[in-house]
Amino acid sequence: MVLLFGDISFGTADIFSRFDYNVSRIEAIRGGSASTLTSNAPGGVLNIISKTGKKQGGAIGTTIGLDYDTFRTDFDYGTTIGNDLYVHLGGFYRVGEGIRSTGFTANNGGQFKISLLKEFENGYVRVYSKYLNDRTAAFLPMPLQVTGTNSDPDWDNAPNFDATNGSFAYNKFNPDCRFGSRW
Known part of the structure; x- marks a missing residue:
């Protein structure tokens, strides 16, 4: 679970998650206790399942904004490194203004993730x-x-503002307050 409760002003669950090539699949659990255990899941809970390395190979992909300033590279690779021992690593890096005109590099950074999986006869450790x-x-x-x-x-x-492309982002704010998330 990314965020247990969703009643924080401007603190929505989507600003705390970063999706990249590490994601294997997304599972949705609808109804039952999934929708009653948290205020941020009125209809269900989403489980984001990461890759394990059991499937050999990987990918590299780049995204470039055609009508806005963005550049992002995603990568991942998984392989067997021993007897029933697997590794998967991946991540992304991005830089640019983003989907709205900010006048400065508003999106900058990335993530790196590694997963080790050891399988045993009656289970596994990850x-x-x-x-x-x-x-x-x-x-x-x-x-x-x-x-x-x-x-x-x-x-x-x-007046003097384009709602389809404008932004209130300002590069002179304190860096801890300027961005949607910083983890």
């Missing part, structure tokens, strides 16, 4: 380690100008 140092801008709701009437509103950008 150990993970992850280093995460990723800073991203938190984009909150944007202001709009509404004119007209309740039955026929006219939605438009606020």
Whole structure:
């Protein structure tokens, strides 16, 4: 579980997770106790299952923003390193403004994760380690100008602000307060 409760202002569960090539699959548990044990799971719980290294091989991929400033490289590799002993490692690194115009490098950092798996006749032991140092801008709701009437509103950008591309991110804020997450 990423975040047990979801009633933190501007502290949503999605800002505390980073998905990359380490993810093998995502399982959803719907109903029952899954939806009653936490305020952040009214309909169910998602389990993010990481790769183990049992499947040999890996991948490298790069994402480049076509109409915005972003560059990200993801990688992973898994292999057998001994008798019933497997390793998987992977991560990502990114840099750029992000999906909105901030005027500075708002997204910068990445993560590295390693998993060791040892299988026995009646079970297994698995150990993970992850280093995460990723800073991203938190984009909150944007202001709009509404004119007209309740039955026929006219939605438009606020003066001197483009709600579809603008941002309130500011590079002079304290670095601990400027970004959505820093783990």
